[in-house]
Amino acid sequence: MAKSYPVRSRKAEPDFTRLIVLAMLLAALIGWNLNAWLMPLPQDAAAPASLDLASAQPDAVSVQFGICGGGARVTCVVDGDTIWLRGQKIRIADIDTPEISSPRCPAELERGRRATHRLVELLNTGPFTLEPVDRAQDRYGRALFVVARDGVSVGGALVDEGLAVWYGNGRPDWC
DSSP states (O other): OOOOOOOOOOOOOOOHHHHHHHHHHHHHHHHHHHHHHHSOOOTTSSSOOOOOTTSOOOSOBOOOOEEOOSSOOSSEEEETTEEEETTEEEEETTEEOOOSSSOSSHHHHHHHHHHHHHHHHHHTTSOBEEEEEEEEEOTTSOEEEEEEETTEETHHHHHHTTSOEETTSOOOOOO
8 A cells, every 4th residue: 555645735935026016016106106296286286176268367377386297287387388277288379498208309308397497486486377379279289378477478588598489480409
């Protein structure tokens, strides 16, 4: 008669590959949203009121802007000529700034970042108005307005500082 030996059950070993992949995905998710999570909420973010973009905005707007992150965009600056205001995406119609999402060179990216940060400063300086232009939207569906303070274009400061050009004067070689 053959002797039988007890069969040991093999304890399941953790699948470290899966754990590593999950950790990397979690790190990517946190990294993508970290800027939005750390950025203080604007004073009007708790109850985002929709703008009436069909009518001219005679009243001055006064809110605090930050730089847009990977999360929900309510009131923030995307780049030197695009903002979100109370849940509405707005293209500043009278200026053009260097690209930060698809720059052609490092110099354009750097100048685009400077324009973005400077626009945050300018918008946070005090109340401004949104002045309509000849058409309501651009080809990307963004509302078109000139941002002005006391009747003067806020974008003019970016032009004066070499961080923007007036829209319609051609695209400069930021490189």
